[in-house]
Amino acid sequence: MSAKLPPAQMHPATRALDAGLVPDPVTGAIAPTLVASVNNTFTPGSAGFSAEGADLTEQPFLYARWTNPTVRALEERLAGLEGAEDALATATGVAAAAAVFLTLLKAGDHLIVSEVCYAGVYELATRILPDLGIAVTPCDLTDPAAVRAALRPTTRLIHAETPCNPILRLTDLAALSHIAREAGVLLSVDSTLATPVITRPLDHGVDLVIHSLTKFMNGHGDALGGAVIGRKDLISRLRSRAGVYLGATLSAQNAWLILRGLDTLFPRLRTASDTAGQLANWLKSHPAVTRVTWPGAEDHPQRDLAQRQMALGGAMIAFQTREAPATVAARMAARFRVIHYAFSLGHQRSICVHIGTEEIQRSTFRMEGAALQRWTDWAGEGVFRLSVGLEDPADLIADLSCALE
Numbered sequence: 001m002s003a004k005l006p007p008a009q010m011h012p013a014t015r016a017l018d019a020g021l022v023p024d025p026v027t028g029a030i031a032p033t034l035v036a037s038v039n040n041t042f043t044p045g046s047a048g049f050s051a052e053g054a055d056l057t058e059q060p061f062l063y064a065r066w067t068n069p070t071v072r073a074l075e076e077r078l079a080g081l082e083g084a085e086d087a088l089a090t091a092t093g094v095a096a097a098a099a100v101f102l103t104l105l106k107a108g109d110h111l112i113v114s115e116v117c118y119a120g121v122y123e124l125a126t127r128i129l130p131d132l133g134i135a136v137t138p139c140d141l142t143d144p145a146a147v148r149a150a151l152r153p154t155t156r157l158i159h160a161e162t163p164c165n166p167i168l169r170l171t172d173l174a175a176l177s178h179i180a181r182e183a184g185v186l187l188s189v190d191s192t193l194a195t196p197v198i199t200r201p202l203d204h205g206v207d208l209v210i211h212s213l214t215k216f217m218n219g220h221g222d223a224l225g226g227a228v229i230g231r232k233d234l235i236s237r238l239r240s241r242a243g244v245y246l247g248a249t250l251s252a253q254n255a256w257l258i259l260r261g262l263d264t265l266f267p268r269l270r271t272a273s274d275t276a277g278q279l280a281n282w283l284k285s286h287p288a289v290t291r292v293t294w295p296g297a298e299d300h301p302q303r304d305l306a307q308r309q310m311a312l313g314g315a316m317i318a319f320q321t322r323e324a325p326a327t328v329a330a331r332m333a334a335r336f337r338v339i340h341y342a343f344s345l346g347h348q349r350s351i352c353v354h355i356g357t358e359e360i361q362r363s364t365f366r367m368e369g370a371a372l373q374r375w376t377d378w379a380g381e382g383v384f385r386l387s388v389g390l391e392d393p394a395d396l397i398a399d400l401s402c403a404l405e
């Protein structure tokens with residue numbers, strides 16, 4: 001068998017298919033094998049069975065809560081994609097964020113979290129962590145002075161998300177990692193909306209990349225999953241705490257589906273991003289639409305940063321309408337024939353949902369004063385969040401046209 005090209009020597013799009021891929025040593029099969037087994041046989045005395053320092057060097061597959069051959073194949077693919085030393089696959093994206101928070105933070109520590117990020121992660125940070133004695137400060141991470149002012153001697157971690165869900169505001173990862181490094185604080189970023197096709201956060205100095213694999217990475221809307229990707233020493237600590245003790249491990253079946261999804265990550269994202277650009281332009285020229293936010297647009301408020309940090313505009317669009325959102329949403333639900341009016345994002349099929357300011361402020365962010373003003377400057381009364389899929393752009397435009405009137 002010829003030697004495989006090391007992931008570091010592959011172009012990024014090739015890594016999505018081939019990083020860590022080795023033909024099955026018994027059958028020679030090329031596609032990853034689904035190994036469902038939760039344990040492997042071993043020679044007594046040959047391996048320790050401690051969760052601490054779960055670095056997988058001796059007997060990685062003793063028991064699948066550590067990892068399993070199919071899950072490991074996914075972890076190696078993910079590490080290759082982000083240009084990282086190692087990765088931990090978790091049951092969901094929220095489990096990946098929880099793995100980071102609950103491993104790196106303890107009572108008395110302080111977390112700075114982006115004032116806008118995925119609602120589930122924001123609520124985990126601001127509602128659950130304080131119960132454990134961890135102080136949490138939501139912060140506008142686009143403002144370096146605000147980040148510096150939020151730092152405390154006990155700050156251990158800054159958690160960012162870019163582009164952030166749902167308003168598609170961007171965070172300058174290089175600038176933030178500079179602040180974090182100066183302060184001796186770790187920086188994690190949720191890169192779910194970007195994917196490694198668009199941004200590789202480790203290249204910008206970030207310590208840990210978090211993904212909901214449920215979204216673009218799998219891309220088919222049929223498996224939950226998450227991942228944390230970064231330095232080997234940090235990932236070993238996360239595996240031990242979150243995987244082994246908290247049991248947030250991914251199933252082999254979902255790992256196998258997500259590996260299959262990753263094969264087409266680059267062409268999916270390129271197509272969807274291209275279609276999103278066409279839709280953003282079309283929406284902008286529609287009289288019923290008052291504002292369109294797409295990171296690839298020339299009029300995105302952070303155009304320079306988008307160009308520095310993002311290879312493509314991405315497949316997410318946020319837009320606002322002249323008419324009351326409830327009326328438009330009702331028409332969408334009734335009239336869409338291709339797009340789905342639903343939650344979630346990053347699937348092969350387009351999905352649209354309205355995220356109302358009043359509702360999300362009541363349920364999640366609870367902003368006041370300047371923070372609320374910053375939110376409404378971007379989102380007004382709320383945004384329609386459109387996750388663009390792989391359909392023909394003309395069919396998507398026909399659907400939107402019908403719903404907007």
Ligand SMILES: Cc1ncc(COP(=O)(O)O)c(C=O)c1O
Nearest residue numbers: 092093094118165192212214225
């Ligand atoms: C940016 C982002 N991060 C994390 C998550 C959570 O992912 P999961 O549903 O896999 O837990 C989501 C879900 O929508 C998300 O949009």
